[in-house]
Structures are given as C-alpha cells and as structure tokens.
Amino acid sequence: MSAPPTPDAGPISNADAGPIPDTDAGPISNADPGPISNAAATAPTPTPPRAPDAAPGLAPERSAERTAKAAARGGGHPVRLRALDGLRLLAALMVAAYHYGGRDGEITQAWGSSPRAQFPTLSSYFAYGCLGVQIFFVISGFVICMSGWGRPLRSFFASRVSRLYPAYWVAIILVTGVFALPWVAYKAVSPSDALVNLTMLQQPLGVDRVLGVCWTLWAELRFYALFALFVVLPGATRHRVVLFCAVWTLGSAFAEASDLPLLDVVLMPEYSSYFIGGMGIYLLHRFGHDALAWGIIGISFLIGQHYAIRELWHPANIDAFSYRSATGIIAVVAFGYVAVTLIALGKLNWANWRWLTVAGALTYPFYLVHEHLGWVVVWVLHQKLGIPSYGTFALTVLVMLGLAWLLYRFVEQRFTPMIKRSLSTARL
Numbered sequence: 001m002s003a004p005p006t007p008d009a010g011p012i013s014n015a016d017a018g019p020i021p022d023t024d025a026g027p028i029s030n031a032d033p034g035p036i037s038n039a040a041a042t043a044p045t046p047t048p049p050r051a052p053d054a055a056p057g058l059a060p061e062r063s064a065e066r067t068a069k070a071a072a073r074g075g076g077h078p079v080r081l082r083a084l085d086g087l088r089l090l091a092a093l094m095v096a097a098y099h100y101g102g103r104d105g106e107i108t109q110a111w112g113s114s115p116r117a118q119f120p121t122l123s124s125y126f127a128y129g130c131l132g133v134q135i136f137f138v139i140s141g142f143v144i145c146m147s148g149w150g151r152p153l154r155s156f157f158a159s160r161v162s163r164l165y166p167a168y169w170v171a172i173i174l175v176t177g178v179f180a181l182p183w184v185a186y187k188a189v190s191p192s193d194a195l196v197n198l199t200m201l202q203q204p205l206g207v208d209r210v211l212g213v214c215w216t217l218w219a220e221l222r223f224y225a226l227f228a229l230f231v232v233l234p235g236a237t238r239h240r241v242v243l244f245c246a247v248w249t250l251g252s253a254f255a256e257a258s259d260l261p262l263l264d265v266v267l268m269p270e271y272s273s274y275f276i277g278g279m280g281i282y283l284l285h286r287f288g289h290d291a292l293a294w295g296i297i298g299i300s301f302l303i304g305q306h307y308a309i310r311e312l313w314h315p316a317n318i319d320a321f322s323y324r325s326a327t328g329i330i331a332v333v334a335f336g337y338v339a340v341t342l343i344a345l346g347k348l349n350w351a352n353w354r355w356l357t358v359a360g361a362l363t364y365p366f367y368l369v370h371e372h373l374g375w376v377v378v379w380v381l382h383q384k385l386g387i388p389s390y391g392t393f394a395l396t397v398l399v400m401l402g403l404a405w406l407l408y409r410f411v412e413q414r415f416t417p418m419i420k421r422s423l424s425t426a427r428l
Contacts, residue, residue, distance in 0.1 A: 083348040085360025087339050088139055091132035092363045092370075093397070095213075098129030099371045100378065100393055109185060110378040111389070118389040127324055128332050133216055134274050134308055135336035140220060141278020142285070142340055144227055149236045149286075156232045158423035160224050163364075164200070164217065166415040167407045171368035172197050172210050184376055204265070212371055222268055223275045238287055245276045245296045249303070270311065273304040277337060285344035301337050305330045365412065366404035374400055 100107060101115040101123050108114050116123045148156050172194065179188035189197070189208040196202050197210040203218040230244050252272045255263035280296030287293070313326050342348050377399050382392040 080352070080357075081343055082353060082356040082360075083343045083351040084139065084143070084340070085363070086351060086356045087135070087343065088363045089356075089359040089366075091135040091139070091336075092367050094129035094132035094135075095367065096129070096370050096374070096397055096400070097126040098132070100126070100374060100396065102126030102129050106186065106375055107378065110375040110382070112383050119393075124323070128328055130312065131308065131329065131332040131336075134304065134333055135339075136216065137219070137271055137274035138278040138281070138336050138340050140223065141275035141280075142282045142344065143278075144224065144275075145231075145236075145241060145279045145282040146285075148227060148232045151232060151236075153228060153233050155424060156228055158420045161423060162416045162420035164220075166411050166419065167365045167368055168200065168214075168217070169198060170407060170411050171365070174369065175210050175372045178373060178376060185379070186372070186375060210372075211368060213367060219268060219271050222266065223272075226266075238283060241279055241283060242292050242296070245279055245300075248272055248276055249296075249299060252303075270307045273300040273307065276300045277304060278340065281337075281340050281344045284341065297337065297341065301334070304337075305333045308333050361408050361412075362401055362404040365407035366400055369403055369407070370397075370400040373403070 101119045102125075104114060111118050115126070119126065147159065151159075176188050176194045178184060179186050188194070189210055193202070193208045194210055196205060196207045197214070200214065200217055200221065202209055203215055209215070226248065227244075230247075231240055234240060248267065249272070251263075252267045252269035255267045256269045277297050277300035280293050280300060283290060283293035283296070308329050309326050312324055312329055314323065339348075374396050377396045378392055381387045381395055382389065387395065
C-alpha cells in the first residue's frame with residue numbers, strides 16, 4: 001500500500017511529501033524539531049562564543065560585538081518564533097494540496113476522475129505543493145541546530161525519539177486498520193510489513209510503506225544521526241557547525257560524482273543542501289550577520305534549487321499531469337529560504353499570535369495522517385455524499401486537522417514527556 005512516486009519525480013521524490021518534526025522547548029515549542037513537528041520555536045538567548053568558536057582572524061572585539069548584537073535582538077529573553085510554526089503549517093497545507101489535487105495516482109480513485117478534472121484551474125498550482133518538503137527540510141535544519149545547541153547526546157536522542165514516534169505509531173495503526181476494512185478500496189500492507197513500519201526503517205529495508213510520506217522521516221533520521229555525531233557529541237559551537245556544513249556540502253558533491261550507493265545513502269546529496277541552509281540561517285539568528293553564514297545559505301540554495309529542478313521539472317507536455325516550470329520551482333524554493341531567514345532575523349516577530357503555536361503543534365500529526373486517510377475521506381464526501389470538489393477539499397483538510405488535534409492532545413501530550421523521561425534516565 002505504499003504510495004508510488006509521481007511520474008516526474010525522482011526515485012524518492014516529493015511525490016509522497018510530508019512535513020517534519022521539531023522541538024521541545026516547552027509543551028509546544030520548536031526548540032526541538034523532529035520531522036515537522038509540533039512547536040512554537042523558543043530561541044535561546046545567545047551566549048558569548050568560546051575562543052575557539054571565533055572565525056580565524058576575527059578579533060575578540062568583533063566577536064564580542066557580534067554576540068552583543070545577537071543578544072540585543074532577543075532582548076535578553078527567549079524569543080518565541082511563532083511565525084516559524086505558521087510557516088510549518090503553510091508547508092503542510094501545500095503538501096496536502098499536492099496530494100489531493102496536484103497529482104495522479106490513488107487520489108484519482110478517491111475523486112472518481114483525475115484531480116485535473118476536479119480542479120481545472122488550481123491543479124497546476126497544487127502541483128507545486130510537493131515543494132513544501134524542501135521548506136520543511138530548511139526549517140528542520142534551523143530547529144535541530146537550535147535544539148541541539150548545548151545539549152548532551154542522551155538528551156538530544158531522547159528528545160528526537162519522544163517527538164517522532166508516539167504519533168507515528170498511532171498513525172501506522174490507524175492507516176493499517178482503516179485500509180483493512182472491507183469497504184475501503186485501498187489495500188493494506190502485509191502484517192509483517194506493518195510491524196516493520198513501526199521501526200521507521202522500512203525505507204532502507206525495502207519494505208512496503210504504510211505511510212507514503214514516511215520517506216521524509218528517513219531523510220530526517222539520517223540528518224539527526226550526522227548532526228548528533230559531528231556536532232552534538234563533541235559540543236555545538238559556531239566553528240564546529242560551520243565546519244560541519246562545509247564538509248557535508250563537499251561530501252555531498254563527492255557522493256554525487258562518485259556514484260557510490262553507500263555515500264548517497266549516508267550523505268543524501270539530493271536533500272543535504274536544505275538542512276545545511278537551515279543551519280546557516282540559525283547561525284545568523286544566533287550570532288548576527290556573518291559572511292560565513294550568508295555563504296552557507298547562498299551555496300545551499302544554489303545547490304538546492306538544482307536538485308529541486310532535477311527531480312521535478314520536465315519539458316512542457318500535454319500528457320504530463322504535474323508540469324511545473326523551472327522558474328516556478330526556483331521561486332517556491334527561494335520563498336522557503338527567504339521566509340525562514342526573515343523569521344530568524346526577527347523581521348516577522350509581529351506575527352506573534354498564540355494560535356500559531358497550536359498550528360505548529362498540529363503540523364506533524366497532520367502530515368502523518370493526511371494523505372492515505374484523506375483518500376478515504378475524499379471518497380466518502382465526494383462520491384458517496386455528493387459534496388462538490390472544492391467543498392470536499394476544504395472539509396477533508398478540516399477533518400484531517402481535527403484528527404491531528406486528537407493525536408496531539410491524547411497521544412503526543414501524554415506519551416512524549418513519558419518516553420522522554422524514560423530515555424533520559426535510562427542506564428547505558
């Protein structure tokens with residue numbers, strides 16, 4: 001029952017796109033990301049960098065001045081980046097629009113015809129929604145760098161596991177159970193494959209996926225492992241993060257040139273630039289304007305738009321459902337980078353509405369359930385109840401947001417703290 005990639009997507013493309021978790025700076029915060037998670041980011045007040053953290057040749061006075069300016073932006077108090085939660089929800093809604101109206105595949109069976117027939121004007125715009133995943137990866141790079149700073153490895157591990165797995169396990173059970181119902185047209189995976197899916201390692205093990213969107217979680221897990229090994233374990237500093245970004249960028253280029261499958265799996269060159277860009281943006285947020293940070297962001301964007309176009313662009317073809325122009329792809333990727341950068345620099349601090357915190361909390365569970373369960377809801381509302389296409393679209397999104405709230409309220413809020421405490425105190 002795994003969702004196949006769209007015809008114009010790469011081997012593991014955003015055809016099955018989905019969000020990505022984050023944080024744990026409080027009950028709902030984005031200080032501790034996971035695949036697109038529930039969080040209203042709380043940015044810690046910057047602390048003066050240690051001597052080795054200063055760039056070579058940077059006088060102590062300049063380093064201290066830069067840190068003082070960064071601290072001034074936060075006013076000496078933690079800054080909640082609620083706009084980041086809003087951006088995360090927007091990216092999730094982009095992905096939902098793509099899955100419901102911007103691609104062919106199983107959703108065609110739910111509508112009873114091609115989504116292009118249901119949304120003759122909007123379907124061409126919905127096709128760009130899969131790029132919400134690239135935006136998620138940039139956000140994840142930012143938030144993981146934020147949450148891993150100054151945190152010991154055990155705490156980082158506990159926060160990631162407790163953030164990712166509770167809602168994920170319930171989503172696996174829900175989708176498997178619903179697809180096993182005799183009146184549902186979609187086929188469930190085998191019981192053995194469903195059990196493997198609980199590990200979140202089904203992708204590398206070659207097992208059928210219960211959730212089509214879970215390929216993004218596999219990308220996130222690899223990013224967490226690299227970040228934990230090379231930044232969290234030795235201790236996060238500005239110098240170490242800059243070095244990690246530079247080495248990962250070059251390593252990704254070598255992986256692409258060498259065409260060695262193992263390097264591709266570990267360094268994931270098609271996605272690494274987005275995570276790297278997010279980390280560069282966090283350096284701006286923490287330390288202020290800096291040539292190295294801007295360089296990391298600029299290079300990662302240039303590489304990232306290349307991979308986005310390579311995976312998603314094809315020449316105009318009347319038979320291609322989801323044609324996207326190269327210019328449109330670049331524009332959407334650029335929007336993601338610019339939006340996260342503006343939030344990091346405090347330009348969107350005016351968007352400090354409390355409801356954005358809730359929006360961020362719903363993003364990860366919404367991402368997990370919206371695609372496959374959305375097919376069933378669309379089928380019921382449109383084909384069985386006769387609700388028009390646009391009404392079905394809106395109601396399906398609302399139903400999935402309602403289900404996401406239930407997962408957040410009764411699963412994540414109850415089990416995330418419990419799992420985190422258990423892992424934090426477990427003996428090694």
